Amino acid sequence: MIVFPIFQALTIENYGLYPASSAEPFVVNFEPGPTAIVGVNGSGKSTLIHIALRCLTGPSTLPAPTTAGELGHIQPRLVALSPQERRFFAKRVADGAKAAFATLRCMFGKRVVEIRRRLSDLSLVSIFVDGKPIQITHATADAEAMYQQEIAKLFHVASAFDVSILLHFLVFMMEDRRTLVWDATAQRQIFRILLPPDRASDYAAAQQEFISADSAFRNTRNVINRRTKRVEKSERAVRQLDSAEAARTMLVAQANVLREQLERASGERSRADADRRDARLAREKAAATRDALLRELEHMKFQALGHRLGTTNDTVKYILTHLLADDECLVCGTSPSPAGAKIDEWVRAGRCPICGSAAHTEANVESLSAGDAKRIARLEQQLELAEAQIDDAEQRTARAHEVFVAADALFIELDARRVDLDAQIVQVLRQIPAERAAVAAVTDDIDALNRLLDEDRRGLAAAERKFRRAVAETVRRVEQLQDDVRRAFQPYVKVFLKENASLLYRTVKAPMGQSGAQFEFPAFQLTMSGGAIAGEALREGPESVSNSQAEFIDLAFRMALMTVASAGSAATLVVDAPEATLDFLFAERAGQQLAKFSYANGGNRVIVTSYLPSEHLLQALFAKTKRVPERRRRIVDLIKDAAPNAAIRADGPRYEEFLEKIISRSGVAHRHA
């Protein structure tokens, strides 16, 4: 179980960005529930939460992946910030933050921890646990190393690297908006941390060992290739190769080409397999959705028919409702049925569905209501959409399956050729006379290197097996937790989205290293309904939903993971400017979602920054905070407390008036009351 920090207070001293901190410490208290840091652009809201983050991470950060896919491959080791980066806070004020300090007080379970750092260079001044100081050495590097061990222990994780992963991907949602739900490699890191600390650490070591072994193997092979080329050139110059050697060279070259082709074919086969599985899933989901829509339509029409046909003949009603709902005659199979429209018209008018008699109406019930008619029209539209989705997915499946079959056939053919070629090489090698001392002399070092390559190959195979075991352990762990995560996700996503959205657990094949080895990693993906989609469909990337949806789906995923990873204990969630991309209705729902998490557990804290684009998010966030003094306490007002910039000097009173409206719950309060 991971122990997340529960923020209690952030104290800033002598930092020019917050002038109040010069006279006396500027203290921001975080009570259970929501807290908002508000101010105009440039007033230091993001800086304030950045300070809280830096108090925890110190002058270290995660290594920057060069591509999105590399986070799962990076060395699980923190990198030190450059001297420039360490002066991030110093550069924002005239005095270089010479005498500025920040102290973050937070709880880890029942332990109270106070971390104090210099804002000039982020160096650690002190760390107190339960009121007792942890002894730190004077050398900065040693102090940070000690601190990192201590903080990892407090989080109940294996390393400070894992702490940083949790802070950047779960606790803090900063401006860079690192999303988790669409980042399978980031999820891998989180899932690894869900293992007990010693196992998570073994996993990281096994991964590192595998990547190193992979790289050693490739390096040796490259050296051999270079030497071989040189030797072959000189050999050719000094003597004539006999036919066996020529054949060997040719066969080895062919084998090298074949090996590369095999790697490519293997990758192509995996990709095609993934494509056809996705298409098949889309088809099956659309078919299930079609059935549900059809049954709802049947239900509505069945109700209308029930009164007209009495209860005696279920089969007739079954056939008629199906005809009305799907326009398909179950008796002769005709679709669309020529009588369908007429019968539908009769039913809507309340006439007899068999002969159209109006007299029937008087003795029975009313025609379909306008509401029913509207709903029926919508359902019919969705039914068409579902049919189109089924067709499309079937075509996609067929195409992807064709590609897979071709890739599979190619792979099998190449593999058979490889086996054949290996046998030929062995045959040819047997023909080369052993006594060719001259050749042996120049190839001695290649032989030695080849032995080394064999060792490397064995090392790589062993490292691969070890890493495979570590990955399998994570897969088992996530499989145990999958239903908890899916359940925890629902209430948070439902508040924000009117669409139906769920998490889908799957294992995803991905390569590691360059040897072509593929591993099955655990991952959650998103399925969601939508205006132009019938039922829920797989959303493979953030681009498949709107910007604002992506952000709050990801937040719901973070909330679910934090809930499950902490086994329901309290946690803190910090979100920088959550309402930046939202219209007023979504801003309100976002506030409700954040508020829900903040009250989900007696001790959770949710801290958001706001540049006050509207009052909707804050009103929803503080809907449960009815009393004005308490609201005032929960809002950190940087309009008042930050160093005044041009915007404040010009329009300060207007900002204050707007904020006061939110605090006093005037204007829009009735909507949330």
Added chain:
Amino acid sequence: MRETREQLSDRLRLLLLLDACEAAGVAPIALARLHAMLFFASVLAPIWSVTSIDGKVLKDSDGPFYPDLQRELDRLVGLGYVIVRDVSYVRESNRWRLNASYALNTATTGDIFAVARSFETERRLIAFLRRLAYAISQSEGAIESFVGSDATWSDVRTGTGDIIDFAEWRRANYSAYVAHSFNDFAPTTTGATRGEMLQLYLRLLERRANAS
């Protein structure tokens, strides 16, 4: 409308399944139970060396449901081969579902069975489905509640909402492996019969379902 070979073959298998229910005295059969039976008929087919009705199924929290087979069943009602009763519609898990019970219309299906019995493959399928229906008729609980305990369905490596592929593109039918493993515990001279393996497997699921 011209039917495809798959559609006709699905219809025949549905009729044979309903015939098996009739023979085992479990007709009419409710829709959810019928789909659960289709699932078991698919995963346990290898025991009888018959082809699975469908080698994959969508893992839904409400249990197995085969929309394509349901479509063919609807057609069989229209064609007069199947009688439907107790039709109603219920809203469950945010979507609408049909509730109904189905039985074979023995007055119209005699000729079909006469032809079906003349083929070896269909004879084997009839024997398998009847044995399955007998095994089900002897269970005290509802078989749809056993699905959650089935070895293939409950494999956590396939998450809810994904497709369980046990015989379409993969070979991962754990239910059949388990049922076959009963052979290891049977007396060495005879081994367990196919019927015993099927019966024992369903009994195991029933015990698991009752224990949970």
